[in-house]
Amino acid sequence: MSELLIGATIVVAGVLVGVEFCVAVLVNPIADRLPSGGGLTFRSSAGRLLGTVMPPWYIATVVLAVVSTVLLRSSSAGVLSGVAAALFVATIVLAVTVLVPINNRVKAWSEGDHPPDWRRQVQRWDRWHLLRVLLCTAGLILLVTAALTAP
Incomplete structure (x- = not known):
């Protein structure tokens, strides 16, 4: 069951x-090259969709990482899993304090209604x-390492 x-x-x-x-390396850079405000429209729409989907996904990841830590607690793999869980918690803190605002x-922006510095703001988000x-990548690597070294 633990496996x-x-x-x-x-x-x-x-x-x-x-x-x-993919969002960081492919999707947003492609959206930013769309002509005449297409990138802004895309980011606004994607922000609404992903802003709904991602929070439960992050919470599920943290919960599962904590459960894995408990299951592996009697070994060094438990420490790795615990650090991974802490990294995923840190991503939530980062999201809530910086990215979500x-x-x-x-x-809320549209092609006809956005601040003049909108590109600077989305670059900051990026x-x-x-x-x-x-x-997140470091957390995943630690989880995989924990699984591979678990007794």
Whole structure:
């Protein structure tokens, strides 16, 4: 049973990392090259959709990482899983304190109604999002390492 839960943790965290990586490296850079405000429209729409989907996904990842930590607590793999859980918690703190406030502004914008510095604001979001991707990736690597070294 513990192998199944640890495997589920890796899958949930892995898909989360994949989605966030694609947003950072593929989706937003492509959207920013769309002509005449298309990138702004895309980011606004994506902000509304992902702003709904991602919070439960992050919470599920943290919960599963904590469960994995409890299951592995009697070994060094438990420490690795615990650090991974802490990194995923840090991504939530980063999101709530920095990314969500920016995203809340972006999702209210339209092609005809946006501040003149909208590009600077979304670039700031992109930089912070890249940090989140790095933290999530480190958490995933630790989870996989924990699973591979578990007794």
